[in-house]
Amino acid sequence: MLSEKYTYLKTLFAEMDRALIAYSGGIDSTLVAKLAWDVLGDRALAITANSPSLLPEDLEDACIQAAEIGIAHEVIETHEMANPNYRANPVNRCYFCKSELHDTLQPLALQRGYPYVVDGVNADDLQDYRPGIQAAKERGVRSPLAEAGLSKAEVRELARQLDLPWWDKPAQPCLSSRFPYGEEITVAKLQRVGRSEYHLRKLGWRNLRVRSEGDTARIELPPEQIKEFVLTTDLTTLVRTFQSYGFLYVTLDLEGYRSGKLNQVLQRT
Structure with a gap:
C-alpha cells in the first residue's frame, strides 16, 4: 500500500x-x-x-x-x-x-x-x-x-x-501554538518559549512542549517520561533558567504531552 x-x-x-x-x-x-x-x-x-x-x-x-x-x-x-x-x-x-x-x-x-x-x-x-x-x-x-x-x-x-535520518524527528509547530487562544502574542513571549524548549532539548528531552500562560511556563512531556524527568532533573536550576528567560512560574503538566492539547478548549464552546 x-x-x-x-x-x-x-x-x-x-x-x-x-x-x-x-x-x-x-x-x-x-x-x-x-x-x-x-x-x-x-x-x-x-x-x-x-x-x-x-x-x-x-x-x-x-x-x-x-x-x-x-x-x-x-x-x-x-x-x-x-x-x-x-x-x-x-x-x-x-x-x-x-x-x-x-x-x-x-x-x-x-x-x-x-x-x-x-x-x-x-x-x-x-x-x-x-x-x-x-x-x-x-x-x-x-x-x-x-x-x-x-x-x-x-x-x-x-x-x-528513503534513508532520511530525520524520519523520527519530533513535530515542531510554530512557537505561536504554545499560547492559549486569546492571549496576545509578542516577540518577547515567543523568544522565552523558544529558549525554554531549546534548553530542555539540550538536556536530552526530545518530544516536549513549553506552554505559556501569562507568566507561567507549563512543561509537557510524554506521560511515561514524567517520573524520570522529576527524578533526574535539577529542578531548582531549571526554574532559575526559565525565570532568566522571563517566566515567573514553572510547572509540570501531569497529564503529559498531547499534540494539539490547547484545542480541547474548542470542544467546550
Whole structure:
C-alpha cells in the first residue's frame, strides 16, 4: 500500500514539472522536498519562512537538511507579527499565519516560473482543526502527501525507507501554538518559549512542549517520561533558567504531552 502511494507521489511531481515547496524543516515538508528533488531535480525549490515564531536552531536544522537532500533552498522573511489579527491569537490564528506565508510565496513562485506551490500537509492533518489549511487552499496550494492519503505514521515510514535520518524527528509547530487562544502574542513571549524548549532539548528531552500562560511556563512531556524527568532533573536550576528567560512560574503538566492539547478548549464552546 505504501509503495503504491510512493509511486503516486512521484507521478504527482512529474506532472507538476516545476514546484516550489513551502519547507519548514519538519519531517512532512522534508519528505516533500526529498520527493520533489528526486523527481524534479533543479526544477524544485524549497523555501523556508523565517520569523520570530521559528527558533533559530530549527532554521539551522532546515538549512542543513535541505543541503543534505541536495535541493535548492532559500530563506525568506515573513511578517505575520505585523498583522493585529495574528497577534491577538484568535482560534483561527493559523489562518492569518498561512495567509502571510502563501501571499509571500505565490508571487515569488510566479516570478521564478514555478506553476505550483506545495506544502507538507498530510492526511491526518485534514482530520484536525487546522485553519491554516483553508488559507492554503484559497491560494491554490497543493498538498501531495494529503492527495496521496499518507498518514503521519506513513510519512515517517516512507522517510525511513528513503534513508532520511530525520524520519523520527519530533513535530515542531510554530512557537505561536504554545499560547492559549486569546492571549496576545509578542516577540518577547515567543523568544522565552523558544529558549525554554531549546534548553530542555539540550538536556536530552526530545518530544516536549513549553506552554505559556501569562507568566507561567507549563512543561509537557510524554506521560511515561514524567517520573524520570522529576527524578533526574535539577529542578531548582531549571526554574532559575526559565525565570532568566522571563517566566515567573514553572510547572509540570501531569497529564503529559498531547499534540494539539490547547484545542480541547474548542470542544467546550
